[in-house]
Amino acid sequence: MRGEAGTVKRVAVIGAGTIGASWAAFFLSRGLEVVASDPSPGAPDLIRRMVEEAWPILARLGGRPDADPAAWRFEADPAAAVAGADFVQESAPERLPIKQELLSRIDAVLPADVVISSSTSGLLASRLSETCRHPERVLIGHPFNPPHLIPLVEVVGGAKGSPEAVAAAMAFYRSIGKHPIEIRKEVPGHLANRLQAALWREAVHLVAEGVASVADVDAAISEGPGLRWALMGPHTTFHLAGGEGGMEHFLHHLLPALESWWMDLGDPKVNAAVQQMLVEGVAEGTGGATPAELARRRDAALVRLLEARRSSG
């Protein structure tokens, strides 16, 4: 399977909306050639704008000095776009029939040693590959928004997926500076979205029960544990909370408290009244800035955080 450093020179980006265009900019910055495909006539313009905007940032965040922002072209037909590709990243709309049709068309014309990786957040590889001739090389490589900035890629194969394809995808993502993680069993939501869902469930419960405002619940993360989670995950965080004895000491002394909190966590019903609390609370907390403006600020701040992490080693 192609994936090890040096075996992938050209990536086909199939589906070039926000996610696909962001992937395209990232791949280009790592010195790869890109061929993109999308049914929308606006897609080439979106890629052009994304590459232009992201290029200075990507150069600072580990881009290759010899990378060429113009090393891409557009092919409306996905089967034509994948010709000669060494890796395929699919980011079509999140609807099973659309993705199945697209993946089986691509699968039919691609050599069997090329991985087809889907950006899907909500669908499982076993379903996506059902109509493929080579389901063993169809897997999920799920990025986080925005994909050109967030290092995480969740990699998981389907029931008929091959370990070699997963290993090749892991090697490929690692070789271009992503942080791939291997999910060993298909589960709904993969990993990070399940963890986000678990956190948000309690966040909604606390708002719904009137324990605190939306803004204060948000600050309970962004001014507290969120700062630590940008550096280490929940297990390592608790390892440090155990002091010299680490996780062992933590489990011995603090697990009973954690378990008592687990017992008390909420299971909110997100009815119309709760939805209104959330919508109004967010509007109040963000001072009426548009989501687009907030996203611009977040991405600018993300770049600084990532640079700060790089210089911390």
Add this chain to the structure above:
Amino acid sequence: MRGEAGTVKRVAVIGAGTIGASWAAFFLSRGLEVVASDPSPGAPDLIRRMVEEAWPILARLGGRPDADPAAWRFEADPAAAVAGADFVQESAPERLPIKQELLSRIDAVLPADVVISSSTSGLLASRLSETCRHPERVLIGHPFNPPHLIPLVEVVGGAKGSPEAVAAAMAFYRSIGKHPIEIRKEVPGHLANRLQAALWREAVHLVAEGVASVADVDAAISEGPGLRWALMGPHTTFHLAGGEGGMEHFLHHLLPALESWWMDLGDPKVNAAVQQMLVEGVAEGTGGATPAELARRRDAALVRLLEARRSSG
């Protein structure tokens, strides 16, 4: 109640272990006088070391130019330590009888307009203040580790607590550059620890079920949503996930997916086998570095993150 900017000049730090010493260094950096008390003979040395180590960092992170790192003294007797204090931060060991005895001794000698704020993570203000003459001014001001770096302070009063005391504590913490949040109802674990517990429960479930390694579950946070949570909380994160339509669009289109993940979240039993998986997994993931070494690296990186956030505005 004393708390508004300018009304607090001297803070009594009662209990000067790691948390108390960190508070002392922070208060000093904000130009306040500190009188510290602790039964341990090593306490003054711990404060001295903490102030010395943290001072250059605190100066960079918003410390006052005229602050004096030597503006503190030690009094073994807590009743003597609080004489003349405008605010009390108590960080004694997490045992109810110890804290109750200490708080009632302090309460007995302090003017009624001085807030007594406890750093407790696990006890409720209603219980802590049971033996006090003035329970209305006893509340919780729960910091996050390390308190001199993490902005969050969770403020919550007990059943007999007064809104004025809560408002005074909020104003005081805000005036020295902390980010206090107001918890309107006492709940076990306050806010941030409940949210951490919710996230960790699913993290443990994913490890226990063999879905991914400890290191990969950790990376699912620190290389993904954790980076965003250092900038904004879970509600605002999903507001942005809704695109131009914000939270309203998010609830309309993505709540069903979230609710389906909620249904699938785990409820792990942390038996001996799971505990072993966690202990071994963390050891493997951290490459055998000691918790102390990891904490040093984390704190150095935290300083860079906080600086990066400051310059992002």
